[in-house]
Amino acid sequence: MTVQKTAHVISHSHWDREWYLPFEKHRVRLVELMDALIELLENDPEFRSFHLDGQTIVLEDYLQIRPDKQEIVTRMVREGKLHIGPWYILQDEFLTSSEANIRNLLIGHSDARKFGAISKLGYFPDSFGNMGQAPQILLQAGIDTAVFGRGVKPVGLNNEAKGDYESAFSEMNWQAPDGSAVLGILFANWYNNGMEIPVTPDESAAYWARKMADAEKYASSPHLLFMNGCDHQPVQTNLSEALRTARSLYPDVRFVHSNFDDYVAQVKAALPSNLSTIRGELRSQRTNGWWTLVNTASARVYLKQANQRVQTQLEKVAEPLAVFAMLTGHAYPEHLLAYAWKTLMQNHPHDSICGCSVDEVHREMMTRFDKSHQVAEQVAADSLQAIVSHIDTQAVFDPSSLPFTVFNTSGRARTGVVSIVLEVKRLPFAGGKRKQVIGELKELSLDGFVVKDASGNKRDAEVEDLGVTFGYELPKDRFRQPYMARSVRVNFLAQCVPGLGYRTFALCRDDSVSAAPDRPLPPAEGRRMENEYLTVTIADDGTYGIADKRNGGDFTGLGTYENVGDVGNEYIFRAPDGDVPLTTRGMPADIRVEEHTSFRTVIAIVHRWDIPASGDDTLAREIAEFVPFLERKAQRSERTVPLTITTRLTLEQGVPQLKVQTSLRNEAKDHRLRVLFPTQVHSPVHYADSVFEAAERETNPAPTWANPSNCQHMQTFVNVRDEVRGLTVSTLGLNEYEILRDGQGTIAVTLLRAVRELGDWGVFHTPEAQCLGEHTFEYVLIPHGTGQDIEQSYAAAYQAQIPWTAVQGSVQPGSLPAEHEFIRWSGDGLALSAVKRNGSSEDVTMRWFNMTKRPAQLRVEQVHGAGGALYRSNVLEEEGSGIGHGEWIAIRPAEIVTIGGKRP
Template identity: 45%
Template sequence: MSKNVHIISHSHWDREWYLPFEQHRMRLVELIDKCMEVFEKDDSFKSFFLDGQTIVLDDYLEIRLENKEKLIKYIKEGKFIIGPWYILQDEFYTSGEANIRNLLVGMKEAEKYGAMCKMGYFPDAFGNAGQMPQILKQAGMDTVTFGRGVRPVGFDNEIQENGNYESPYSEMMWESPDGTKIFGILFANWYNNGNEVPTDKKSAKEYWDDRLKKVATFASTDEYLLMNGCDHQPVQADLGKAIEVASELYPDINFKHSNFPDYIKAIKEKVPNDLAVVKGELTSQDTDGWSTLINCASSHIYLKQMNRKCESALENGAEPVRVLSSVLGQNYPSDELEYSWKKLMQNHPHDSICCCSVDEVQDEMATRFNKSKQVADYLVSEGTRYIADKINTKEYEKYKNALPFVVFNTTGRKRTSVVSVEIDVTRKSGWLKKCAYDLDEINVPNYKLIDSAGNSIPFKIEDLGVRFGYDLPKDKFRQPYMARRVRVTFEAENISAVGYKTYALVEGDAEKVTDTLVSGENCMENDAIRVEINKNGSLNVTDKASGRTYKGVAYYEETGDLGNEYMYKMPEGSKAITTQDTVAKIELAEDEPYRAMYKITNTITVPKSGDDNFEDEKRHMVFFKERVGGRSNDTVEMKIETFVSLDKNGKGVKIKTRFDNEVKDHRVRIMVPTGINSDVHKADSVFEVVTRNNRHNAGWNNPSGCEHEQGFVSIDDGEKGIAVANIGLYEYEMLPDLDNTIAVTILRAVGEMGDWGVLPTPKAQCLGISETEIEIVPFKGDLISSGAYEECYQFKTDIITAATDCHNGAMPLDYSMINWQGDGLTLTGIKQKGNGEDIILRWVNVSDKPTTLTIQKSDVIDNLYISNIIEKKIKEIDSDNGYFNIEAKTYEIMTVGIAK
C-alpha cells in the first residue's frame, strides 16, 4: 500500500512572546489576509489550521471587521479550521476551572463562526496535565495532539520497564488517573517537520529524503503527518507547486494537502493494536531534566500570584456569590462573567502565563489581570449587597445602635477563619469639609460583637478615623459622604458551605476576654498545634493529634541563578546561603484571643548580582547549561520579615514573608524539612492530587528537581504528614537527601528571556517589595482521609464580607445553599449555565478510592442531573428519602446540574 503524506498548513500563533501583543497581532492580520488571498487564487490550497484557538479570530476582526463575512464563509467551507480552545494555555499554571472555561468559550465561539475542530491541541504546552484525557473526552473529543511530555523511542526499541513517559510510535493512548483513554498523536519531529517545502527538484529531493526518513522512524502506519508551519510562520503560498514537485519525485507516495479531521480519520483506520499507553501527567520525566521548562513556574512570581487571585476572584467569588444571589432573584451576569474570564484567559497562553516573554508582555499582563479582577470584584459587591438586603437583619434592632454585617463562605466545606471587616459607625452628607470636622469630634462608643444567636464574640476594634466614601444609586446621581469608620477583626466559626453568617456590632460593654494563644517565650499553641520559634527564626511545629514535631521549619535559602525565564541554573561551585546560622529578631506582633502572631526578622549577606563573566556570557548567547560565570563579589544585606500566625481554631500555621529585593540573578526559597519516611509525595494539580516520586528517573542529571504545583504539596507515611499550601507559588522541589524537605520558591530573579535569542528582560529581576503567603498544615493519617486537603484548598480563598443595616427580609440570618457530603471530594465550581438558567456544580474525587456524593434535597437543590464539563445533560438523578446519592469513581470529575 502506498504511503500517504498529509501536509497540514498552520502557524503556531503565540499571541505574545518575543514581541508584545500588538506587534504580533499586526503579523496575524497579514497572515489571515494572505491566507484568504491564497484561497481565492489557488484551488489546490485546501485549508489552513488556525492553531486550535479562536482568539485569533477576535484579534483579527478587531482590525478587519469588514472581512467578517468572508472569514465566516471560509470557516464554514473548511478552509480555515478553528477551535476548540479560546487560547492555547499552559495547563499547570491555570486552574481546573480555568481550563474548562477555556473550552467553554472556545467551543461557543467556534460554533458562532460555524465550525469546530473537535481535537485537543497542545502543540507547545510545557507539559500536559494528567486529567486532560478525561476533560477532553467529556467535551466530546477522542483525539489529542501534543508536542511535549513523551519521549518517542522508535519501533525498533523496547520501552523501558518504568517508561511511563515513552512510546515507540508517535501514536499512543493517553490515560487519565480515572482510567479514561484518548488517542494521542505526538509531534515526534515537532510541529514544523513539514515547514517551507522546496519547489525546485534538487532541494526538494534532499528535503523529502530527510523528512520522510525522520517521520518513518516513529510513525505506526503509512499515514505520515507533515506540519507545514512553525511559530508565527507566514503561509506558504506556493505549497501547491511544492506538492506537485514532491509527487513527481516520489510517484509511489501520495502527497496531499490535508487537515486534521482527514488525517485523524485515515490514521485511526490503520493504527496497530499494540499502541503504548502513557498514563497521567506528561512532563518529560524521561529526559535529562535540563529542558523541561519547569522553572517557568517561578518566573515573575508576582504575576503568578495575580493569576491565582484573579482565578479565585471568579471561581470562589463572583460565580458562587452571583449563583447565591440569583437564587434570591438577582439576574445572573453571564456576559459580564465571560468578559472577566476572557480578560483573565488572555494571560493564559503558555508564553504569557509561563512568564517567558519580553518585559512589554509582562506589563500588559498586569493590566489584564487588574481588568479581570476589577470586574469580578464589582460583581461580588453587587451580589453581596443584594443578598444582604434580602436578610432579615431587623432582628438586631433589639440591640442598641446595631451595625449588622454578613460573612460569606464560598467554598464547598464548612469554614472557620479570622475575618476583618470595615464598618461605618456613622455617615454625614452635605458640605463634606464640615462633615469631616464634625465626625472628628465624635467619640466612638463602646461596642461588643454578637452573632445571630446573640452570643458575644471576642474581637478587636480599630478606629480608622474619618474616611471619604460614596454611593452609586441605580436611580440617581452619585452620593458622596464622610464616615467615621472602624475595623473589626475576629474569628468567624463554622460558616456553612456556599453560605453566610450574620453578625452585628452593637453598643455595650464587651466581655473582657483574657484568653491567649501565647504559651511561653516565643511560643504559641491552640488545641491542634504548638509552634515554638527557634533563635534562628525557624519553627518547631507540633501536631498534637499525631504527636509529631517538625523541627527547623520555614527557614530561607538563597542561591545564585545563571539561567533565564525558562530555566534555573545555580553557579558551579557555589553554595546556598541560608538563615539557619543567623540570629533572628523575634517580636510578638499580635496577642488576641482569636489569634497570635510573631514578627521574625532575619538578615543574610548575599552577592548583589551575577559577575561580569556571566554578563558577557549572556551577551554572547552562551547556552545557559555551558555557563561558567559566577556571582559578584559585591554584597548587600538582605532583610527578610516573616509574620507567623496561629488562629484559635486554626488547622495550620500561616506564614507571610516580605522583603525588599535589591539582588539580581538569584533565587529565594522557604524550606520545610519534614523528616517523613516516604519515597513519594503528593501535589495539587489540575483536578488532581498527583502522586510523584521524590527522586527523578535515572536519566535525570539536572541538579535541580523542581516540579509544578497549584494549591499545595504534601508528604505523609500513612500515619502522619505535613502539607504546605500557597497562594500563587507554583514551583517546589522535594529534597530527599535533606530530610525530605519541601522547598517552595518565593522569588526567582533573572535578566533574560532565554530560548532562541539575546532578549534582555530587566523587569524579570523582580526588584522591589516581594510578599508571599503559605500555610503549613500538619495532619494525622494521610492527606485525604485527614481532610487536610480541604484546609489547603480553602487557604487560597478569601473570606467575603458585606456591611448592611437593620431591615426586613425573607432570608434567615445564617444560611447555606447546599448541604452535601462525600469523602475525598472537593467542590471546584459553582456557576450558572451559559444561558444563565441551570446551576452547575462540579466536584472532583481527589482520592484513589470510589466514593459517594450525597446532596440533601431542598427548595433550591431539586431536579438534579449529571452533566459533562461542557454542560450537556447526560441523565437525571433520582432522590431517595430527601437525598441524592451519586457514585463518584476514583479521580472522577463530576458535574451536576440543577434544572430550573
C-alpha cells in the same frame, strides 16, 4: 502487498499571541498572515485548508482589526477551509487553575460555534508539559484524540518502549487517572517538520528524503504527518506547486494537503495493536531533565500571584455569590463574567503566564489582571448587596445595631479570623458643610461596642477606630452621592460559617462585661504560641517547629531560607558551577510578638542578610555572545547587597494550620530564593495539587535525569507523608517546589527567581525579570495524621486560597434567615471546583472532583429556591441523566463530576 504511504501535509502557524514581541506587534503580523491566507484560499483550489492553532482568539484578534472580513472568515470556517477551536487560547496547563482549563474549553467552543464549526481535537502543540486529567476532560467534551509536542519520549527504530513515559511510536494511548483514555499523537519531529517545502526538484528530493525518514522512524502507520508551519510562520503561498513537485519525485507516496480530521481518521483505521499506554501527567520524566521548562513556574512570580488572586476572585467568590444572588431572584451577570474570564485568559498562553516573554508583554499582563479583577470585585459587591437586602436582621438585632454578614464560598464549613470595615455613622456633605460634618463625626463616641451573633452571643473582637473617612454612593436613579463616615475595623473569629452560605453578626452597643471566648488562645511566650491543635516554637535562628497535639506529630527546623545564584534564563534555572547555597540556618534572628488576642497570635521574625549583588561580569558577556546556558562559566559577584526578610507566623483559634507571610525587598540580581521545610518523612513518592487531581509523583528522578535540580509544578499544595504523619504546604501563587534528596524529606518552595534574559532562540534582555523591589509571599503549613486527615488537609489547603467575604447590612425585615446555606452537599474525598450558572441556560452548575484513588459518593442535599430537577452533566455543561434530590451519586476514583440544577 506494499501499503502506499500517505504524506499528510497540514498547513498551520503556531501563533504565540505575545512572546519575543509585545502583543500588538505580533498582531500586525497576524493580520498580514490572515489577509494572505484568505487570498490564497480564495484563489488556489489546491490549497485546501489551514489549521488556526487550536485557539479561537486568533480570529478575535484579527477581526477586531479587520471586521470587514467577518463574513468571508465565517464562510471559510463552515466550508472546512479554516479549522478553529476547541480552545480560546493555548494555555499553560499547569499554571492555570483546573477551572481555567475548563473555561478555556467552554469559551473556545462557544466562540467557534458562532462561526459554524468546531475542531474536535485536543490540541496542545507547545504546552510545557501536559495535565494528567486531559484525557478525561477531552472525552467529556466529545474529543477522543490529543495532539501534543512535549512530555513523552518517542523510542523509534525498534519501536520497543522500555519505560512508563516512553512510547513505541508517535501514536499512543493516553490514560487519565480515572481510566479515561484518548489516542495521543506526539509531534515526535516537532510541529514544523513540514515547513517551507521546496519547489525545485533538487531541493525537494533532498528535503523529502530526510523528512520521510524522520517521520517513518516514529510512525505506527503508513500515514505520515508533516506540519507545514512554525511559530508565527507566514503561510506558504507556493505549497500547491511544492506538493506537485513532490508527487512527481515520489510517485509511490500519496501527498495530500490534509487536515487533522482526515489525518486522524485514517491513522485510527491503520493503528497497530501494540501501542504504548502512557498514564497521567506528561512532564518529560524520562529525559535528562534540562528541557522540561518547569522553571517557568518561578519566572516572574508576581505574575503567578496576580493570576491566583484573580482566578480565585472569579471562581470561588464572584461566581458563587452571583449564583446565590440569582437564587434570590436577581439577574446573573453572565456577560460581565464572560468578559472577565476572557480578559484573564488572555494572560494564560504559555509564553505569557509562564513569564518567559519580553518585559513589554508582562507589563500589559498586569493591566489585564487588574481589569479582570475589577470586574470580578464589582460583580461580587453587587451580588452581596442583592443578597443582604433579603436577610431578615430585624428579628435578631436591636435597631441601633450595625449588622454585617460573613460569607463562605469555599464549599466546606469554615472557621477563621475575619476583618471588616464598618461605617458607624455616615453623613452626606455638600458645599460649605464639610467642616460641620467632620466635626460631628469626630465627636461620636465609640465606647461600649461588642460583636454579637444572631443568637445574641458575644464574640470576642478587636474594634479599631479608623476615624473619619470619605465615601460615595452611585445610585441607579440619580447622581453620585458623596459622604463622610466614622468608620471602624472589626477583627473577630467567625466560627463554623456554612460552606456555601453565610452567618450574620452585628456591632452593638453593650455596656456589660464582654463574655469570654469559648477557648481563648494561651498567652504567647515570646517564642512560643499555641491553640487547641498546634504548638509552635521558634528557635534563635528563626526556624520554627510545629507540634501536632492531635497525633503527636512533630516537625522542626522549618522556615530556613536558601539563596543560590542563577545563570539560566526565564525558562530554565541553572546554578553557577560549584555554587554553594547560602542559608539563614544558624543566623541569629530578631523575634517579637506582634499581636496577641484571645483568637489570634502573630510573631514576627526578622533576618538581616547580605547576599551577592548579581552574577559577575562574565554572565553579561556570555549572554551577549549567546553562550548556551549549560556552557556558561559565570559566577556570583563578590559585591553584596542587603536582604532583610520579615516572616510573620499567625496562629488562629480553632484553625489547625500555621499561616506564614514572608516580606522582603529584593535588591539582588541573578539568584533564587527558597524557603525550606525539612519533614523527616522518607517516602519514594509525594503528592502535588495539579489540574483536578492530587497527583502522585516520584521523589527521585529517573536514572536518565542529569539536571541537579528536580523542581516541579504545583497548583495549590504539595504534600509529603508516611504511615504516621504528613505535612501539606499550601501556597498563594507560588507554583514551584522541589522535594530535596537530602535525607530529610525537605520541601523547598521557590519564593523568587531573578534572571536577566528570556532565553530560547535569541538574545532578549529582560531586566524586569530580575523582580527588584518589594515582595510579599503567603503560604500555610498544615500538619496531619493518617486516613481522612490527609484529604482534610487538602481541603484546608484549597480553602486557604479563598478570601473571606463580608459586607455591612442594615436592620430590616427579609425573606432570608440570619444564617443560611444556599447549596448543601456532602461527600468525603471530594473537592468543590465550581458553582456557577450554565453559560447557555438558567441552570445552576456545580462541579467537583474526587481527590482520592478510591470510589466516593456525592449527595446534593439542597439548592436554595431550585425545586427543579438535578442532572448529570459534563465539562461542556450539557444536560445528561436525571438525579433525585438527596440521591447518593457514585463517583469513580479521580473522576470529575458536573451536576446541573434546573430552576423551577
